[in-house]
Amino acid sequence: MKIVEDSPPVLTALDRPNSYIGRSVPRPNLARLAQGRAQFVTDVTLPRMAHVAFVRSPHAHARIKTIDATAAKKSPGVIAVVTGAELAKVITPWVGVLTHLKGIKSAPQHAIAVDRACWVGEAVCAVVARTRAEAEDGCEKVTVDYEELQAVTDPETALDAKTPVIHPDLGDNLTFERVHSAGDPDNGFAEADAVVEATFMFGRHTGVCNEPRAIVADWNEGEQRLTAYHATQAPHMMQNLFAKHLTLSEHQVRVVTKDVGGSFGIKVHTYADEMATVALSKLLKRPVKFVADRIESFVTDIHARDHRVKGRIGVKNDGTITAWEIDALSGIGPYSVYPRTSGIEANQIVNLTGGPYTCPNYKARARVVFQNKNVMCQYRAVGHPIATAVTEGLVELAAVKIGMDPLEIRRRNLIADDAHPSQGPSGIKFEALSHHASLAHLDSMMNYAGLRAEQAELRKQGIYRGIGFASFVEVTNPSAAFYGVGGAKISAQDGATVRLDATGAIFCHTGVSEQGQGAEAVIAQCVATSFGVPMEQVRVIMGDTDNTPYGGGTWASRAAGIGGEAAWQAGKALRGNVLAVAGSILQTTPDTLDVRNGAVVDAATGTERMPLHELARICYFRPDTLPAGVQSELVATRHYVPRAWAFSFTNGIQASYLEVDTDSGFVKLLKHWCIEDCGTVINPQLVDEQIRGGVVQGLGAALFEHCLYDQRGQLLNGNMADYLVPMAVEMPDIECGHVVTPTADSELGAKGAGEAGTAGAPGCVMNAINDALRPLNAKLLTDMPFTPDKILRALGKV
Amino acid sequence: MSDMRCDIELTVNGETVMETVEARTTLVDFLRETLALTGSHVGCEHGVCGACTVRVDGAIVRGCLMLAAQCNGAKVETIEGVSDSGQIADLQSAFERRNALQCGFCTPGMLLTAQELLSNGGVPSRETIREHISGNYCRCTGYQAIVDAIEAVAQARAGGRK
Numbered sequence: 001m002k003i004v005e006d007s008p009p010v011l012t013a014l015d016r017p018n019s020y021i022g023r024s025v026p027r028p029n030l031a032r033l034a035q036g037r038a039q040f041v042t043d044v045t046l047p048r049m050a051h052v053a054f055v056r057s058p059h060a061h062a063r064i065k066t067i068d069a070t071a072a073k074k075s076p077g078v079i080a081v082v083t084g085a086e087l088a089k090v091i092t093p094w095v096g097v098l099t100h101l102k103g104i105k106s107a108p109q110h111a112i113a114v115d116r117a118c119w120v121g122e123a124v125c126a127v128v129a130r131t132r133a134e135a136e137d138g139c140e141k142v143t144v145d146y147e148e149l150q151a152v153t154d155p156e157t158a159l160d161a162k163t164p165v166i167h168p169d170l171g172d173n174l175t176f177e178r179v180h181s182a183g184d185p186d187n188g189f190a191e192a193d194a195v196v197e198a199t200f201m202f203g204r205h206t207g208v209c210n211e212p213r214a215i216v217a218d219w220n221e222g223e224q225r226l227t228a229y230h231a232t233q234a235p236h237m238m239q240n241l242f243a244k245h246l247t248l249s250e251h252q253v254r255v256v257t258k259d260v261g262g263s264f265g266i267k268v269h270t271y272a273d274e275m276a277t278v279a280l281s282k283l284l285k286r287p288v289k290f291v292a293d294r295i296e297s298f299v300t301d302i303h304a305r306d307h308r309v310k311g312r313i314g315v316k317n318d319g320t321i322t323a324w325e326i327d328a329l330s331g332i333g334p335y336s337v338y339p340r341t342s343g344i345e346a347n348q349i350v351n352l353t354g355g356p357y358t359c360p361n362y363k364a365r366a367r368v369v370f371q372n373k374n375v376m377c378q379y380r381a382v383g384h385p386i387a388t389a390v391t392e393g394l395v396e397l398a399a400v401k402i403g404m405d406p407l408e409i410r411r412r413n414l415i416a417d418d419a420h421p422s423q424g425p426s427g428i429k430f431e432a433l434s435h436h437a438s439l440a441h442l443d444s445m446m447n448y449a450g451l452r453a454e455q456a457e458l459r460k461q462g463i464y465r466g467i468g469f470a471s472f473v474e475v476t477n478p479s480a481a482f483y484g485v486g487g488a489k490i491s492a493q494d495g496a497t498v499r500l501d502a503t504g505a506i507f508c509h510t511g512v513s514e515q516g517q518g519a520e521a522v523i524a525q526c527v528a529t530s531f532g533v534p535m536e537q538v539r540v541i542m543g544d545t546d547n548t549p550y551g552g553g554t555w556a557s558r559a560a561g562i563g564g565e566a567a568w569q570a571g572k573a574l575r576g577n578v579l580a581v582a583g584s585i586l587q588t589t590p591d592t593l594d595v596r597n598g599a600v601v602d603a604a605t606g607t608e609r610m611p612l613h614e615l616a617r618i619c620y621f622r623p624d625t626l627p628a629g630v631q632s633e634l635v636a637t638r639h640y641v642p643r644a645w646a647f648s649f650t651n652g653i654q655a656s657y658l659e660v661d662t663d664s665g666f667v668k669l670l671k672h673w674c675i676e677d678c679g680t681v682i683n684p685q686l687v688d689e690q691i692r693g694g695v696v697q698g699l700g701a702a703l704f705e706h707c708l709y710d711q712r713g714q715l716l717n718g719n720m721a722d723y724l725v726p727m728a729v730e731m732p733d734i735e736c737g738h739v740v741t742p743t744a745d746s747e748l749g750a751k752g753a754g755e756a757g758t759a760g761a762p763g764c765v766m767n768a769i770n771d772a773l774r775p776l777n778a779k780l781l782t783d784m785p786f787t788p789d790k791i792l793r794a795l796g797k798v
Numbered sequence: 799m800s801d802m803r804c805d806i807e808l809t810v811n812g813e814t815v816m817e818t819v820e821a822r823t824t825l826v827d828f829l830r831e832t833l834a835l836t837g838s839h840v841g842c843e844h845g846v847c848g849a850c851t852v853r854v855d856g857a858i859v860r861g862c863l864m865l866a867a868q869c870n871g872a873k874v875e876t877i878e879g880v881s882d883s884g885q886i887a888d889l890q891s892a893f894e895r896r897n898a899l900q901c902g903f904c905t906p907g908m909l910l911t912a913q914e915l916l917s918n919g920g921v922p923s924r925e926t927i928r929e930h931i932s933g934n935y936c937r938c939t940g941y942q943a944i945v946d947a948i949e950a951v952a953q954a955r956a957g958g959r960k
């Protein structure tokens with residue numbers, strides 16, 4: 001078993017005795033999960049709990065004429081049948097716009113559709129019953145009379161005059177548009193020796209978290225308080241939104257998030273059916289549980305990546321890239337998702353295209369249009385897979401055009417490692433990146449020259465293998481620039497409170513949360529190290545708005561970099577407090593002491609002076625023996641938010657090696673490599689596993705995953721048998737490597753690592769497939785996912 | 799439909815259970831909802847994801863494709879019972895050390911599926927391991943860590959080093 005070896009800490013500031021920074025310690029919460037003793041929201045049961053199921057629109061666009069609930073109300077076990085109009089008296093609608101996305105617009109969205117359904121799967125009526133099965137029986141007995149309206153399902157024609165406008169009040173179907181120009185793109189193209197262009201298509205796909213979305217809402221009429229057991233990535237954000245739309249104050253709402261069965265950005269949004277569930281609990285004065293089944297997950301979990309991007313690149317014969325241009329079009333749902341909006345992914349495509357390279361001449365337009373399809377919003381690596389595939393696709397096409405090796409053209413254009421701080425063509429700011437070191441690491445790790453020789457040899461035997469690359473930058477550790485400045489109440493800062501208990505162990509309460517990525521372990525590593533106890537003596541408390549510092553939660557690769565730094569600082573602060581009281585007990589100055597391995601020691605020699613449990617005993621039970629005027633403070637809180645940089649960009653490069661069966665069109669992934677630089681590596685194994693999991697999500701997008709809609713807005717493959725996800729047998733082994741460039745914004749120096757894999761993998765596979773088929777004069781493949789039929793068509797075989 | 803009920807008697811993790819169930823109740827719903835054995839999970843309810851994997855009379859089955867009523871007289875084992883018996887302690891430990899689980903939602907099913915392969919003895923190839931677990935969906939790990947952990951346990955068991 002290849003357990004990643006511990007690596008020494010990279011920063012002397014972190015190199016404390018018994019440091020856990022840089023060590024692959026196992027996560028403390030795993031045994032519980034591996035024994036079936038987790039508590040997912042789907043497992044939560046409360047006294048008097050009822051279950052809700054929803055009648056969902058079978059039409060992409062329809063007026064709701066009447067809803068007849070007579071039979072449903074008599075169905076066994078049914079407690080209530082509630083329509084959108086009835087529920088609107090309990091919960092107010094919302095509009096998913098942010099002020100920093102200039103001009104973005106959307107229409108009010110209700111928890112349950114009122115008058116009109118705008119996509120297949122939108123809830124039009126709720127049935128609450130004693131059991132989920134009885135609620136579903138009740139749904140079957142609700143008769144809804146619809147008048148079908150014309151559905152808008154093609155982004156290309158969404159803005160045409162003859163296309164109906166989904167929300168007439170908005171005037172047109174344009175959600176958001178951004179135009180950007182930098183440098184001198186016209187001149188850049190004019191001075192190019194070659195200009196290459198292509199249109200890239202990205203299949204709308206979704207997160208398919210293994211645990212579906214789930215919430216148990218418990219309105220206690222006696223307490224006038226809502227407790228929501230909610231599988232969410234952002235408990236405090238949801239506390240704010242539940243309160244706001246139920247017209248409560250925030251302290252009347254508690255959000256509890258225990259184990260979450262995967263999230264990947266899916267569980268960080270406001271979902272109408274979850275809002276309906278909290279409203280139903282308030283209405284019925286009892287706990288109500290909603291668990292999306294897999295079929296409803298496909299039509300209601302946010303979709304992502306529905307983009308068409310026309311791209312153009314100018315290049316000189318010496319490989320110098322002279323200009324970029326993109327025109328991006330995204331088809332979202334009928335509403336911009338609340339509160340993060342459905343404009344961010346397109347905005348990120350504009351921000352990130354050309355990001356790793358020096359060429360500043362850049363012209364971009366992105367338009368986002370409404371569609372009568374499921375809503376679309378931010379999913380793991382938001383915009384990065386699109387921008388990276390477009391950029392890297394164009395770079396490799398340019399290399400082919402001028403006859404240059406794909407790694408060589410990158411060497412000639414990637415921002416130099418010593419040129420930082422720097423910026424990308426869109427103006428995004430980079431503190432410090434390591435593109436060239438990463439590329440060199442990849443080159444040797446994969447034995448590039450050897451693989452090229454093998455590829456050439458096999459081609460003689462009619463075996464078509466391809467090698468593709470993708471350099472990338474990745475947004476992590478977001479400051480308030482991401483959402484806060486646009487008016488969303490989403491915390492960019494995070495806090496940690498560390499408390500010494502009476503036995504010398506510590507509790508760390510943190511605002512970041514765990515969905516499987518290992519945040520709990522990382523927080524424990526940080527605080528154990530900075531305070532000075534063994535990890536076994538740290539208990540991490542997360543996912544409870546009543547009991548954790550106010551924070552943002554876990555998204556945009558922020559938990560380790562931001563939550564970890566807060567925990568690190570809180571641990572240090574508590575150490576200072578402990579040493580202050582230890583100094584008075586031991587009658588020495590605190591700065592001659594340290595806390596190490598659970599004891600107060602002499603800093604110079606490491607000799608134990610007093611175990612922490614003895615100090616705690618004195619402070620808690622015999623404070624009368626402390627010198628007069630000495631008050632121990634055995635709790636410390638610290639907060640952290642990145643200030644110097646809007647985002648802490650990471651970087652890296654991936655490579656894919658694959659074989660295309662030119663008879664069947666099947667792609668066999670042989671091997672994948674990813675070098676990335678997430679700054680200080682707190683836990684090497686966890687970083688590598690984030691990369692691997694992320695890569696595989698990107699591989700799914702490249703080869704399998706696609707929410708297929710027909711012209712009437714029906715989702716054709718909304719189940720796990722027809723919507724293909726990566727399974728073990730199709731996936732390659734993935735080799736990871738690291739370059740370490742810490743951010744100077746925090747003492748820890750850690751950047752995020754959760755999304756880099758997904759950012760680079762699809763473009764990398766696209767390049768490898770085209771590389772494999774190039775000798776066969778196949779048509780360029782730029783339409784993801786690359787299914788066997790598309791490959792055979794490119795080969796002219798069907 | 800909902801008015802059809804039947805009485806069943808079975809053993810679950812060695813305990814005798816007598817219950818009246820609706821004919822339509824799946825085994826996994828029965829285990830989770832009636833017996834509160836929430837270690838078995840429901841990911842798709844249509845036989846694809848493997849999160850509901852449990853053992854019935856020694857063989858692994860999908861708990862969402864079998865009805866509770868079909869288990870009358872059967873011996874059912876879930877992750878809770880299999881964990882407590884210690885028979886997969888080495889596999890669980892390998893999963894934990896290798897971080898072969900992230901969110902852990904797939905893990906109970908994955909462990910039971912892996913144990914089935916391992917109980918055939920020998921050291922399966924990585925390809926065989928990948929094939930064997932290909933009915934168990936994991937969105938988090940990308941599978942490599944799971945393959946590594948299973949392979950390591952196979953080697954350890956073959957070497958007699960449990």
Ligand code: FES
Pocket residue numbers: 839840841842843844845846847848849850851860861862863
């Ligand atoms: S829940 Fe049974 S296979 Fe998915």
Ligand code: FES
Pocket residue numbers: 210261262516898899900901902903904905935936937938939
């Ligand atoms: S660990 Fe999350 S689905 Fe496998």
